[in-house]
Amino acid sequence: MPLDVEARVIQNTRLSPDYNVITLAAPEIAAATRPGQFVMVRSSHGSDPLLRRPFSVFEIVRSGGTVTGLSLLSKRIGVTTRLLFDAVEGDVISCLGPLGRPFDAVSPPAEAWMVAGGVGLAPFATLTEALQERGTATTLFYGARTGGELFHLDWFAARGVRLVLSTEDGSKGERGRVTGPLEQALRQTSGEIMIYACGPEKMLEAVSHVAGKYKTPAQVSVERVMGCGMGGCYSCVIPVREGSGQHYVRSCLAGPVFTAADLVWD
Amino acid sequence: MDLSVDIGSLRLSNPLIAASGCYGYGVEYADAVDLSTLGAIASKGLFLKPREGHPPQRIVETPSGMLNAIGLQGIGVHRYIAEKLPELRRLRATNIVNICGVTLDEYVELARILSDAEGVHALEINISCPNIKEGGITFGCSLHGTFDVVSAVKKVTHLPVIPKLTPNVTDVASIAKAAEDAGADAVSLVNTFLAMAIDVETRRPKLSNIVGGLSGPAIRPIAVRMVYECRRMVKVPIIGMGGIANAADALEFIIAGATAVQVGTANFVDPFIWSKLTAGIEDYMRRHKVARIADLVGSIDTSTREKEWVSS
Numbered sequence: 078m079p080l081d082v083e084a085r086v087i088q089n090t091r092l093s094p095d096y097n098v099i100t101l102a103a104p105e106i107a108a109a110t111r112p113g114q115f116v117m118v119r120s121s122h123g124s125d126p127l128l129r130r131p132f133s134v135f136e137i138v139r140s141g142g143t144v145t146g147l148s149l150l151s152k153r154i155g156v157t158t159r160l161l162f163d164a165v166e167g168d169v170i171s172c173l174g175p176l177g178r179p180f181d182a183v184s185p186p187a188e189a190w191m192v193a194g195g196v197g198l199a200p201f202a203t204l205t206e207a208l209q210e211r212g213t214a215t216t217l218f219y220g221a222r223t224g225g226e227l228f229h230l231d232w233f234a235a236r237g238v239r240l241v242l243s244t245e246d247g248s249k250g251e252r253g254r255v256t257g258p259l260e261q262a263l264r265q266t267s268g269e270i271m272i273y274a275c276g277p278e279k280m281l282e283a284v285s286h287v288a289g290k291y292k293t294p295a296q297v298s299v300e301r302v303m304g305c306g307m308g309g310c311y312s313c314v315i316p317v318r319e320g321s322g323q324h325y326v327r328s329c330l331a332g333p334v335f336t337a338a339d340l341v342w343d
Numbered sequence: 344m345d346l347s348v349d350i351g352s353l354r355l356s357n358p359l360i361a362a363s364g365c366y367g368y369g370v371e372y373a374d375a376v377d378l379s380t381l382g383a384i385a386s387k388g389l390f391l392k393p394r395e396g397h398p399p400q401r402i403v404e405t406p407s408g409m410l411n412a413i414g415l416q417g418i419g420v421h422r423y424i425a426e427k428l429p430e431l432r433r434l435r436a437t438n439i440v441n442i443c444g445v446t447l448d449e450y451v452e453l454a455r456i457l458s459d460a461e462g463v464h465a466l467e468i469n470i471s472c473p474n475i476k477e478g479g480i481t482f483g484c485s486l487h488g489t490f491d492v493v494s495a496v497k498k499v500t501h502l503p504v505i506p507k508l509t510p511n512v513t514d515v516a517s518i519a520k521a522a523e524d525a526g527a528d529a530v531s532l533v534n535t536f537l538a539m540a541i542d543v544e545t546r547r548p549k550l551s552n553i554v555g556g557l558s559g560p561a562i563r564p565i566a567v568r569m570v571y572e573c574r575r576m577v578k579v580p581i582i583g584m585g586g587i588a589n590a591a592d593a594l595e596f597i598i599a600g601a602t603a604v605q606v607g608t609a610n611f612v613d614p615f616i617w618s619k620l621t622a623g624i625e626d627y628m629r630r631h632k633v634a635r636i637a638d639l640v641g642s643i644d645t646s647t648r649e650k651e652w653v654s655s
Contacts, residue, residue, distance in 0.1 A: 078374045082608050117614060123561045124407040124588070128611060173614070210618035304402050304409070308371035311364075311387075311413045312402040323397055325416060330371070 079176055079307070080105050086168045087146055092228050097162050098194070100123055100138055100148040103172045105221035110134045112182060112204035113298055113334045116174030117306040118162035130157040132302045133199035133275070138341060152196040154197070176306045177333050182207040182295055185273040188216045192284050194255055198228065200298055204273060216251025222257025223249035239257060256283045263291040271296070286338035295337035301328045316341040344628050345635040346621070348602050349368070350580050351503035351528030353465050353529050355382035355437060356605060358636055359593070359620055362584055362607030363388055363441035363467060364413065368427040377441050379435035381464070382603060383455065386423065388443040388469045391453060392420040403540045403549040407551065408559030409608060412552035415443055415472060420453055424460045431461040439505065441467040443479055451495050458500040466502050468492060471509035471534035481510045486521040493525035503528035503580065511537045515569045516576035523577040531582035533566045559608040560586040567599050574600025574641050590623020600641040601637045
């Protein structure tokens with residue numbers, strides 16, 4: 078059952094001129110969140126912006142073993158993300174969740190390969206914790222435009238996650254798109270792999286294509302223009318395969334995590 | 344305090360109705376809201392057959408509002424009856440089923456099928472969706488079309504019939520009158536305003552359908568005016584809607600002449616809005632010593648304004 082919490086901003090850390098991690102005191106939502114689920118954030122109580130925006134839950138924040146809140150990884154691109162970027166400690170932000178279908182975490186002997194593009198890193202902190210609990214060997218293929226936009230590397234490294242980095246400008250890791258190192262690794266492995274991907278849709282499409290080519294299952298977390306997050310408005314639809322054709326399903330209810338092979342890319 | 348209102352032969356426990364197209368089939372919200380506490384749920388618009396709707400992008404946010412062009416994606420009437428109604432019955436929801444057709448025969452067929460289904464309490468006739476080219480709105484934009492659809496549906500059903508009217512006409516009150524003359528038990532208004540938004544960088548329309556329907560607080564004053572105009576033209580109950588986001592907004596429609604109200608866009612923002620609206624209305628009734636919400640309907644006092652108008 079989703080909850081609507083008027084959450085106090087506990088901390089807002091700017092990671093770069095565009096990226097921030099904002100921590101919200103919404104322990105009830107945080108405690109119920111499963112990896113890959115999202116919250117709908119309302120950053121105004123007026124009518125601009127009118128609608129909430131979806132954000133993957135980034136971290137479940139704990140203090141002395143007690144869940145105290147959740148954090149969101151945000152990139153400043155629009156009105157709401159600008160408000161989140163500018164928010165200060167003590168501000169109140171309405172947060173509705175947890176919502177959506179989570180990732181299905183694999184157990185050994187399967188390995189987990191997480192593929193993140195830019196702000197698509199967001200769902201992989203909670204997924205890492207779930208994989209850790211299962212003792213699943215985990216790799217993060219993480220791509221960004223530039224080295225300064227690769228965040229929380231220490232966090233993942235400290236949890237035993239193998240990092241494979243790439244940047245479009247070559248300033249850190251391999252030069253080019255994140256799918257380059259992913260395909261190279263798939264070519265070399267013979268193990269049982271589950272791919273998890275989140276990032277721009279073009280990246281998800283490329284990951285799905287590569288996963289299909291190497292007959293590797295993949296779960297992708299999509300982001301569509303979403304109105305309500307509850308299944309009411311039918312705006313966030315994405316085409317999935319159905320028989321010989323396709324059918325629109327709501328990504329807030331059937332997703333945001335989908336089996337890559339089920340999706341039809343426009 | 345008595346919040347109940349009558350829409351034809353249908354008594355609602357309170358005047359708050361989830362607007363069609365804004366609440367899925369109702370069951371989507373069952374985890375969050377006790378559906379029996381709503382006055383009613385107007386279902387997503389149903390055709391005889393399933394429909395895929397328009398490709399994304401389907402919504403755009405605009406100042407104090409949003410445009411949508413969903414294109415009436417839906418599961419069709421048969422799957423609604425088989426898959427959604429049993430759950431809605433179990434949850435004791437009051438169900439106003441919104442029906443859409445391309446031809447008059449389709450409306451009649453839908454009304455026949457739904458009249459035999461257990462758990463359907465009223466029919467809302469969608470003759471006002473701005474997002475599909477054929478049928479529907481063609482009827483709703485003409486006096487004859489409105490009259491013909493309503494009278495044809497009335498002939499085949501015992502359920503209250505509520506045509507949902509479009510604001511995209513010169514005189515919505517005359518359309519309401521045509522509906523009343525045809526035997527409508529109530530009218531609901533307004534559907535969304537035909538509108539568009541363009542991305543100036545790419546010079547492309549923001550919606551895949553190019554145009555869409557505007558809803559939200561931006562349209563509320565126009566919708567209130569239209570309800571007020573219809574109240575003076577027809578005797579049947581009016582279900583008012585358009586940008587209601589709090590109790591005062593709902594009361595504004597009721598005072599203008601609406602017996603009940605629908606809430607759509609605001610539910611997207613706050614799915615828990617219903618209990619807040621109820622509390623706000625009850626608080627108002629206490630403060631103003633109103634025992635029955637029905638006594639507030641159309642209670643607008645224009646006397647001083649008319650005097651000022653005459654003397655100026």
